[in-house]
Amino acid sequence: MTTPYLTPYREAHPLKTKKLVIPTLILSILLGGCSILENDHQGTSSTKKEQEKHYENNFISVQKYTGQGYWSENGERNNRIAEENRNQVIQAVKHFFQTNYKTEVKVHNLVGNENGITVFVESIGELHFYTYAVVPIKGNKILTDRVWTQKEDVDDAIRTGIYALVYDQQFKNLDNYIQKLVLKDPIIGLRQEAVEKVGGNGYSTPYYYVSMTRDTVSVDLNNLYLKHPKWSSDEWKKALTTAKIDPKLVSIAVQLYMKKPDEKPNKSIMNEIVSGIEKGKAFPQGSYNIVLHSNRINKATARGEEKNELERANPNQIIKY
Structure with missing residues (x-):
């Protein structure tokens, strides 16, 4: 499943998870005195701490994970706009699915993306599935008449x-x-x-x-x-x-x-x-x-x-x- 703005967890490959890219410090150990070795040791120790901190900030026990921290690149600004206009966004998405797919949906989550808001929904009724739609934002205006999704x-x-x-x-x-x-x-x-x-x-x-x-x-x-x-x-x-x-x-x-x-x-x-x-x-x-x-x-x-x-x-x- 792929959207240009935000990637639900299925994206790329249904089995693979993306590796967390942790920056590493590559030390070139040249001939030198003890001070260089000490600085190298301090640098390595510092990098290890940074890696550990990065890991703790980004990973969480699956029992505690409810979707918190889900992130889209450059989506911070639109996260705020989404929350400020939550009811408007929800109504627009419900209308979109009713009009285009004859499906009543429940909205579970709004996540800002670079150009709008990705909205995660669940179908209501005997036929059950989860999917999403995108509400574009231009400037500070929410384009509720231009809601779209990846049709496939x-x-x-x-x-x-x-x-x-x-x-x-x-x-x-x-x-x-x-x-x-x-x-x-x-x-x-x-x-x-x-x-x-x-x-x-x-x-x-x-x-x-x-x-x-x-x-x-x-x-x-x-x-x-x-x-x-x-x-x-x-x-x-x-x-x-x-x-x-x-x-x-x-x-x-x-x-x-x-x-x-x-x-x-x-x-x-x-x-x-x-x-x-x-x-x-x-x-x-x-x-x-x-x-x-x-x-x-x-x-x-x-x-x-x-x-x-x-x-x-x-x-x-x-x-x-």
């Missing part, structure tokens, strides 16, 4: 909502499996608040999110949705009775975290997660990509630490037919 991102979100609605029992089976793991092993998912405030990832839970390309299903789901936005789950199931699905084009990204602070991802637990999904019965059809992170998450990007993760991912993902 919203279309993707709608498709995943339909998919989860039609195959609800299979998703319940997946949910039950992961919840049993979380109760048994020292692992955890995101807090629900983080999913709502900085997700925008289609059909999502604290443990995984789903993405589908337009040609995943032999039926045009988006066109059907615009024609029948109020269809019930039974009506959707009936409509897709003979539809063909390509599981390789359904991405189910499982993201889990270690429960204890400063604990590295456990290989035995990772193997257990992978084995359970490989052997699991009646799970949703799809391409499963699994990542087990350490306990810390980057506040600004809502991504786990890439240097501390175990993954079973493309091109070795698990395909469930």
Whole structure:
């Protein structure tokens, strides 16, 4: 999922987290006296402290993360404008989704970006998904009549909502499996608040999110949705009775975290997660990509630490037919 102004945590790659770029001091040790060595030692010690401070300022335990500190480059000014005009922005976004997608939404979070405000929303009703829209700002004026979004991102979100609605029992089976793991092993998912405030990832839970390309299903789901936005789950199931699905084009990204602070991802637990999904019965059809992170998450990007993760991912993902 990509927007030129702000990147929800799915962006770039559904499995990878961006590395935190920590500046390092490269010392050129030349021939010299003790004073040079002492200065070098002090410089190295100072840099290490800066790195540690930077880490503590930017990373937080996943249990404590509710979306606080989520950041977009050059968005500070528009953050203030967003809060000062919160009701106006919310109404504009609700109108946008009702008009363009025949969908009632709940607004969870407003985040300033360089040229406007990114607004994270959740659909209201039986069909469930998360997505976002952007409200442009010119000068100090909020352009409520020019709300926009990346159409393919919203279309993707709608498709995943339909998919989860039609195959609800299979998703319940997946949910039950992961919840049993979380109760048994020292692992955890995101807090629900983080999913709502900085997700925008289609059909999502604290443990995984789903993405589908337009040609995943032999039926045009988006066109059907615009024609029948109020269809019930039974009506959707009936409509897709003979539809063909390509599981390789359904991405189910499982993201889990270690429960204890400063604990590295456990290989035995990772193997257990992978084995359970490989052997699991009646799970949703799809391409499963699994990542087990350490306990810390980057506040600004809502991504786990890439240097501390175990993954079973493309091109070795698990395909469930």
